[in-house]
Amino acid sequence: xxxxxxxxxxxxxxxxxxxxxxxxxxxxxxxxxxxxxxxxxxxxxxxxxxxxxxxxxxxxxxxxxxxxxxxxxxxxxxxxxxxxxxxxxxxxxxxxxxxxxxxxxxxxxxxxxxxxxxxxxxxxxxxxxxxxxxxxxxxxxxxxxxxxxxxxxxxxxxxxxxxxxxxxxxxxxxxxxxxxxxxxxxxxxxxxxxxxxxxxxxxxxxxxxxxxxxxxxxxxxxxxxxxxxxxxxxxxxxxxxxxxxxxxxxxxxxx
Amino acid sequence: xxxxxxxxxxxxxxxxxxxxxxxxxxxxxxxxxxxxxxxxxxxxxxxxxxxxxxxxxxxxxxxxxxxxxxxxxxxxxxxxxxxxxxxxxxxxxxxxxxxxxxxxxxxxxxxxxxxxxxxxxxxxxxxxxxxxxxxxxxxxxxxxxxxxxxxxxxxxxxxxxxxxxxxxxxxxxxxxxxxxxxxxxxxxxxxxxxxxxxxxxxxxxxxxxxxxxxxxxxxxxxxxxxxxxxxxxxxxxxxxxxxxxxxxxxxxxxxxxxxxxxxxxxxxxxxxxxxxxxxxxxxxxxxxxxxxxxxxxxxxxxxxxxxxxxxxxxxxxxxxxxxxxxxxxxxxxxxxxxxxxxxxxxxxxxxxxxxxxxxxxxxxxxxxxxxxxxxxxxxxxxxxxxxxxxxxxxxxxxxxxxxxxxxxxxxxxxxxxxxxxxxxxxxxxxxxxxxxxxxxxxxxxxxxxxxxxxxxxxxxxxxxxxxxxxxxxxxxxxxxxxxxxxxxxxxxxxxxxxxxxxxxxxxxxxxxxxxxxxxxxxxxxxxxxxxxxxxxxxxxxxxxxxxxxxxxxxxxxxxxxxxxxxxxxxxxxxxxxxxxxxxxxxxxxxxxxxxxxxxxxxxxxxxxx
Numbered sequence: 001x002x003x004x005x006x007x008x009x010x011x012x013x014x015x016x017x018x019x020x021x022x023x024x025x026x027x028x029x030x031x032x033x034x035x036x037x038x039x040x041x042x043x044x045x046x047x048x049x050x051x052x053x054x055x056x057x058x059x060x061x062x063x064x065x066x067x068x069x070x071x072x073x074x075x076x077x078x079x080x081x082x083x084x085x086x087x088x089x090x091x092x093x094x095x096x097x098x099x100x101x102x103x104x105x106x107x108x109x110x111x112x113x114x115x116x117x118x119x120x121x122x123x124x125x126x127x128x129x130x131x132x133x134x135x136x137x138x139x140x141x142x143x144x145x146x147x148x149x150x151x152x153x154x155x156x157x158x159x160x161x162x163x164x165x166x167x168x169x170x171x172x173x174x175x176x177x178x179x180x181x182x183x184x185x186x187x188x189x190x191x192x193x194x195x196x197x198x199x200x201x202x203x204x205x206x207x208x209x210x211x212x213x214x215x216x217x218x219x220x221x222x223x224x225x226x227x228x229x230x231x232x233x234x235x236x237x238x239x240x241x242x243x244x245x246x247x248x249x250x251x252x253x254x255x
Numbered sequence: 256x257x258x259x260x261x262x263x264x265x266x267x268x269x270x271x272x273x274x275x276x277x278x279x280x281x282x283x284x285x286x287x288x289x290x291x292x293x294x295x296x297x298x299x300x301x302x303x304x305x306x307x308x309x310x311x312x313x314x315x316x317x318x319x320x321x322x323x324x325x326x327x328x329x330x331x332x333x334x335x336x337x338x339x340x341x342x343x344x345x346x347x348x349x350x351x352x353x354x355x356x357x358x359x360x361x362x363x364x365x366x367x368x369x370x371x372x373x374x375x376x377x378x379x380x381x382x383x384x385x386x387x388x389x390x391x392x393x394x395x396x397x398x399x400x401x402x403x404x405x406x407x408x409x410x411x412x413x414x415x416x417x418x419x420x421x422x423x424x425x426x427x428x429x430x431x432x433x434x435x436x437x438x439x440x441x442x443x444x445x446x447x448x449x450x451x452x453x454x455x456x457x458x459x460x461x462x463x464x465x466x467x468x469x470x471x472x473x474x475x476x477x478x479x480x481x482x483x484x485x486x487x488x489x490x491x492x493x494x495x496x497x498x499x500x501x502x503x504x505x506x507x508x509x510x511x512x513x514x515x516x517x518x519x520x521x522x523x524x525x526x527x528x529x530x531x532x533x534x535x536x537x538x539x540x541x542x543x544x545x546x547x548x549x550x551x552x553x554x555x556x557x558x559x560x561x562x563x564x565x566x567x568x569x570x571x572x573x574x575x576x577x578x579x580x581x582x583x584x585x586x587x588x589x590x591x592x593x594x595x596x597x598x599x600x601x602x603x604x605x606x607x608x609x610x611x612x613x614x615x616x617x618x619x620x621x622x623x624x625x626x627x628x629x630x631x632x633x634x635x636x637x638x639x640x641x642x643x644x645x646x647x648x649x650x651x652x653x654x655x656x657x658x659x660x661x662x663x664x665x666x667x668x669x670x671x672x673x674x675x676x677x678x679x680x681x682x683x684x685x686x687x688x689x690x691x692x693x694x695x696x697x698x699x700x701x702x703x704x705x706x707x708x709x710x711x712x713x714x715x716x717x718x719x720x721x722x723x724x725x726x727x728x729x730x731x732x733x734x735x736x737x738x739x740x741x742x743x744x745x746x747x748x749x750x751x752x753x754x755x756x757x758x759x760x761x762x763x764x765x766x767x768x769x770x771x772x773x774x775x776x777x778x779x780x781x782x783x784x785x786x787x788x789x790x791x792x793x794x795x796x797x798x799x800x801x802x803x804x805x806x807x808x809x810x811x812x813x814x815x816x817x818x819x820x821x822x823x824x825x826x827x828x829x830x831x832x833x834x835x836x837x838x839x840x841x842x843x844x845x846x847x848x849x850x851x852x853x854x855x856x857x858x859x860x861x862x863x864x
Contacts, residue, residue: 107624107625107626107627108621108624108625108626109621111624112617112620112621112624138633139627142628142630188633188636189630189633191632192630192632192633192636193630195632195670195671196630196632196851197667197839197849197850197851198850198851
């Protein structure tokens with residue numbers, strides 16, 4: 001009875017819509033579809049990966065670095081509990097800009113925020129506290145390992161910069177030393193992590209980092225990795241400028 | 256301040272004490288601000304809450320533009336010259352608190368009066384079981400004195416029935432007061448009756464009035480030994496006093512049948528009915544308005560209020576409890592989610608339910624992802640480099656699977672090339688040492704010394720039964736150091752958390768031997784008990800340790816995970832209480848059934864409808 005009721009309706013509709021009316025309806029539908037596709041395409045392009053993430057352990061100096069890059073002034077900061085994002089004009093003459101996103105480094109928050117922003121990452125700045133590095137080397141390596149084996153990040157391969165912060169303090173380790181220590185630690189970590197008991201729903205083991213036979217080296221990664229020394233506080237104390245030249249140059253390159 | 260309480264989802268209570276200061280905070284979720292007030296712990300300032308609210312309002316109104324337009328840049332570049340306003344508000348708050356002092360007395364008086372009516376209500380509920388006890392006495396006993404008391408109590412029971420029927424309608428406050436006054440008078444009358452009924456009892460027995468248990472038979476003669484006035488001469492005990500009828504007790508009992516424990520359940524049924532009826536009228540009113548409200552809620556930006564969130568949170572709380580999360584933890588979780596979302600502005604096309612669910616999901620993932628990941632293999636490698644064995648201690652209540660999971664973990668370690676010494680410190684349970692010996696034999700058969708360069712991968716260190724566990728552990732560790740074993744796994748006896756001497760013994764074992772890792776083994780089937788177990792274990796370890804920073808539980812092993820399909824709430828309860836990660840998950844009884852926790856999968860199973 002239902003089908004029978006529909007048929008005369010459809011026939012009536014078709015009769016009404018004959019001629020120019022049908023054509024106009026078709027054109028309208030087509031226009032809507034095309035607009036929709038264009039909109040999706042534009043949005044996809046716009047939001048795809050224009051972000052530079054600031055990652056690192058707690059107290060590495062990410063929020064101060066963020067403030068310095070954006071405003072040039074020193075600011076007293078607290079432990080971040082949420083992300084902050086702003087657009088940063090990379091250089092004076094070009095008009096390119098990137099979105100700087102400062103993520104919290106606290107252990108219970110970092111992975112959550114990384115999940116949210118990793119797809120949009122065009123580049124990652126991993127901030128390391130050069131003064132406390134010797135005590136924290138295991139935690140730094142663990143976080144770096146978690147960032148590097150992430151599926152989305154391996155796929156997109158954003159450029160990675162390891163910023164060795166707090167160089168204004170005399171006890172700060174050099175970038176070369178930090179690189180060597182991290183390579184050694186990541187070498188051990190990839191063995192222990194792949195040997196860990198498999199996850200509950202056995203979603204495959206963690207991805208292999210670097211080449212199997214040889215010792216781990218940052219050049220084995222699919223992304224470009226650089227090491228840079230910087231100081232967000234600046235050697236002249238709070239009033240002076242920060243030493244961020246290496247960082248700024250790299251940002252120009254990346255944008 | 257920010258590091259401990261805010262990131263961990265414990266936002267139920269909004270004050271935090273640190274050394275000599277107390278800090279109270281308030282969240283503004285609309286603009287993502289935190290307002291903190293710090294004051295000395297010894298002072299009790301009554302105006303703190305009001306002050307923080309005033310500061311919040313003023314600050315928000317004054318700088319609203321900067322937040323809305325410029326976002327993060329506004330925060331960075333804007334100067335917030337709030338000091339004068341703050342001093343003014345502080346002065347106002349201090350003055351107002353001083354003025355309010357005399358009025359405080361009055362509110363206390365009012366509360367006293369309201370206390371009285373509450374007390375009346377409580378005592379009326381207590382009346383009903385007492386009455387029922389009297390009725391039960393009638394069934395078993397053959398005394399006449401109690402029969403006399405039963406008649407008036409039955410009459411008053413009859414009076415109670417219409418008032419109980421009255422309970423089923425909605426009670427206004429006046430009716431409650433009226434009812435209370437009636438009960439009050441009735442109680443006075445009953446007290447007079449009660450004084451009558453003990454008199455016939457007193458005539459029959461000299462000395463103490465025997466206690467009548469309402470769950471057993473009330474044949475007092477069986478328990479009454481005051482008649483036989485013997486002075487220690489056993490043969491003088493008269494045989495003819497033994498009455499076989501009395502000894503057997505209730506004559507109506509069928510021989511050989513086990514009776515159930517009878518208990519009062521009628522009070523609860525009445526309470527439920529009252530609650531249901533009060534909730535029904537409110538549901539009817541919501542029907543029409545709900546339609547437009549739903550459409551309004553979908554479009555446009557509106558901020559979340561407590562009333563919007565409460566029904567959703569209730570439902571989520573019940574859902575969590577149904578999934579085996581401990582009740583108090585579910586309540587606290589929902590509280591903290593509510594605090595986090597209050598005042599937040601929702602985007603278009605997001606319902607309250609979806610926002611709350613999203614927030615709850617994030618909170619759960621955050622709880623399950625630990626503060627510090629425990630990587631056992633990495634730490635064992637470190638200990639290897641320092642030429643000392645890595646000591647792991649397993650503790651837990653009885654029957655959770657300590658020995659089984661110890662064997663699984665030693666298998667995993669052997670697979671990764673580390674040699675293991677198992678210390679049998681369970682010197683109480685029969686067969687514990689033999690169990691571990693069998694496991695050792697099996698593991699050695701699976702990994703013979705020939706395939707590992709000639710050294711035995713697993714060895715058992717035991718000293719039999721009945722010895723001191725802490726001593727055995729110490730000897731095992733020094734033996735391992737001498738022989739060059741990489742890991743020592745210490746198996747302890749299962750013990751209930753309430754058993755103080757055993758908890759002391761465990762704390763002593765851990766304090767004396769200073770293991771590298773203390774693992775608490777808990778089964779996934781446990782429900783609200785998990786909270787109690789973990790709290791008491793941690794407390795015992797903290798109390799009996801001599802050091803400044805006591806060794807507490809470092810990690811959790813969740814066992815019997817294959818027995819629950821998706822009621823995975825125990826994982827949440829345990830990690831919430833201790834904030835320590837779940838290191839291993841046991842999913843069976845063979846050596847390969849050892850897994851690590853996947854936080855997202857567990858949360859997905861938990862939130863699944």
